Amino acid sequence: MAILHALALLLAFQLIGEGATYALALPVPGPVLGMTLLLVAVALRRDLLARLKPTTGTLLTHLSLLFVPAGVGVMVHGARLAAEGVAIAVAILVSTVLALAATALTVRALLRDDEDRR
């Protein structure tokens, strides 16, 4: 039953998130709002944590799997990739490395004392 409870909770919070986002025309993505609300719920009721943990752990361990169906969509864009594939690939590669570096350097510079000791 534990897994059913956990799944129902996750879906319910996503549902609330999506519903609120739509009804109030919020710029926040529904699942992100759902995550925030669940965070509040867990802070208020600590016993939820133990109930959720086995299921969320499994789901997050294989988060990568969930991106496979969208990635296979690459086959639909053959024509565009033949024409613009190099531009797209270079833009992704360079901008992702820049984003990794800029974020890491900014956060490190602003964190004092306790960081980078590990």
Next chain:
Amino acid sequence: MNPAADVWVYLSASPLLWLTLTLVAYIVAFTLYESSRFNPLVNPVAISILLLTGLLAGTGTPYATYFEGAQFVHFLLGPATVALAVPLYEQMPKLRRAWFALTVGLLVGVVVAMVSALVLAWLLGASKATIASLAAKSVTTPVAMGISEKIGGIPSLTAVIVVVTGIVAAALGRFVFNALGVKSHAVRGFAVGLAGHGQGVARAFVVSEEAGAFAGLAMGLTALATALVAPWLAPWVIGLLR
């Protein structure tokens, strides 16, 4: 028609076959990843996509047929995002101490990720629709597709770009951080989650629970910040590039 071909025609049109094969391809890819001792360059998503596109091309199966089965996996992206609340809660004391650095890092990272992609694609002569499709590349798939549609991109192309971005961030993060001498798991996790959304988070959890929680936080905040910023910043930048 011979019986084997008959069974194939029946099964290849049902969602069951492609759902099963998506899981099998991922298990094969993950086993390779595991046996490489989680070398970031042996990316399980990239390997799964190669296996499946090969299979679909070889059997002449259209993507729409494939997705009828795979959509059940795709659907779980939403609940998985909600599930990030658990590691976030557990790392709360650390997150609270670092909130200022993380907020500034978030804004810098989101703008760099978006603007550098737009400018590079423009320099390399990409079309307007392609450039717009790149704007939300560091945001988790369903959210990125929505943003892309709003600013004149092609949502299905954005979905692919997002996945490739995640592969690049997960594969190269370690090398970028080592080159810069960034050692803290919190900082590394936050950066890889920002640049590589869910795939960055998955990679960060392989490294440590702490890195994973910071990556999850970054993924959520990046989706939020990009959803707020992209609809006006991206068209403005694209306008300047004309």
